[in-house]
Amino acid sequence: MDVSCRRPGRAWIITPGLRPERFATAQNSGAAVAVVDIEDSVALHDKQAARTAAQAFFAVPTAPCTLGIRMNSPLTIEGTKDLIAMASYTARPDLIVVPKVESARDIDLVAGVLDSDGYTPDIWALIESPRAFETLPAITSAPRLGGVIFGSADYAASVRCGLAWDALHYARCALINAATAANIPAIDAPTWELDDPDALRREAEQARELGFYGKGCVHPRHAAVINEVFTPSEDEIAHARAIVAAADASGNGVTTVDGQMRGTPFFNRARALLSEVDGSP
Template identity: 65%
Template structure:
């Protein structure tokens, strides 16, 4: 499996690596990407068990979506144990989600450990610290980087702010700008309020026959309609 075999979409689902009984349902949930997690959802004493169990997540024949794994941070021993285990997997992940990335070197280490003849997994970076935002352009231009995910909860904890839109507006804007400049995708799931507004915009667009209209006092035209439909399409694929 190579990183170009099945491009990831915006609707992702994550399931803990210890819960094998959930593997198939996660993969068949309708999400574009199903990720098995051996980082935050697994306590330290259970890490090795999760590593071993998670190989079964990739053994399904002809899975209906892209399959990934979130490993532990490469600033920890557990992260390097993860890479050693993944390199020995017979059934392999389509993509690797690397948490707490703060340097392009993190991406290079994963590629060096896992790339092999006929196998180059997509490598996605979780951006979730102020230090990462300080060097976003360098991270974004790591040659093997496939995309980025905003780790809003960890970022908010590190800067001691809320999880509401206004509190995280700078970080989200900076991430999207840097990713767009580097021509790589960025993932950040919409809030329930954003989904509701998108549905209101699409409803207004349909009622107006696609012409410029107003939603809550704001004029909306074709760019707004297209963006709203994209949000709804992603939200409707989520479990």
């Protein structure tokens, strides 16, 4: 599915569904996507209260960003209740994050319940289990899938590995490859160290280098760093313009820019960056 025209911004923030006093902070954190969570942050006996409280997250006159919700797995009773509740919300989410996705049917099920005349929310899959990685090509081919998000904590718990970058490098690479093959964006997992800005910046830079479109966060102050890292710098933009100028001058033949050989792959990448920066098709 080609959803390039609907790609969201770079920083995503998630906030607990039972903490309405945090809703506005998340929405105004600078993140392009704010997600209210009624899954992992909510105990089983509080699920119904969270569904009710989450409605207020979307009842804002003018949303400063894309507003989403992380529901429970649609294959569970709680997930079924989530879908029924969301279908009756007066103000509905722009985006649905579906957790524990291991099959394209999960996406189809959510779309089948929520899609209606005038309402087709973006649906994103949270990829967080070994089984999901085994079936990634099928998941990413779901017609209504808007993108994928890496669930590092659940994945690491499943395979009993650490949360350090090297331990999860294979999973991140596999997710990027599958998402790119399907022409959908991938969002990296949050950095779990709340008070280590150096770790946040390092992980964000590594995620961008690997090909992630953006990164999640669990604290409002992380959004600014993520936005900064994933926004092309002036030097990067200038270099891309130099490559495109060299490509035009050489008739798209192999040439050199700043002492480095450049050809078609480099031309394409530079043009893609400038298309994004300049807002041209």
